[in-house]
Amino acid sequence: MSHPSESAHGAAAHADDHDSAHPSHGSLRGYLTGFTLAAILTIIPFWLVMDHVIASTQATIIIVLGLAVVQIVVHMIYFLHLDTRSENGWNMLAFIFTIVLVVIVLGASIWVMYNENANMMPMSPQYMHHKQGS
Template sequence: MNAHSGHAGHDHDHGHHDEDEGGHGTLKGYVTGFVLAAILTAIPFWLVMDKVFPSSRTTALVILAFAAVQIVVHIVYFLHLDARSESGWNMLALIFTLVLVVITLSGSIWIMYHLNSNMMPVSTHDMRNMP
């Protein structure tokens, strides 16, 4: 009995899966992801530099939208996560992580906002009128 007889039926084609089968991406996929990421970076830069929108709030919301799209591009083209990879467990873990990050960030911002508005130091005018 040789050393490889215990691996009967084992796939010896390590790391040579097609992109559709959950393997590593192709050069075309990486270049596509890079081009999309560069475009999704250049457009918000242009929006800010040329002051396309009169309101800074509108500019910030558009930049956040571009950032969300860029996150999706990175996840699909560079991390190769989709609903099919590992029976969807990777995507489920990613969604769970995103929910926790949103809860943590929104909770932190909420707490800091309320601390700022409720715990502001007393102004000098109010200090002079204190007994």
């Protein structure tokens, strides 16, 4: 990395020398592939929601969230260059640990609060209306 002549050999030789210590800078092809995939994965959910393509709201939500997960993976691979070799695998290990905790935080919050709302807090306008009507 410190030798200017080394850069003349191109990104491939550079990556081979220092892959374990430095994240690779990627390649033009990689960035363009990532950009194309990300653009497609962004346009589809916008199209689904703005043009009301699918009648079922539930199905649209699941597809939009699924495409978001795929796009996050695309960003991880093509833009952040996350792989099992960078920093001797510590990047990947920290990432997996983070994902586990994020899933627990998000999943448990939604799960607990949904049940809390459903069982203990009858404050929605529909309920109040129903209560007054009966």
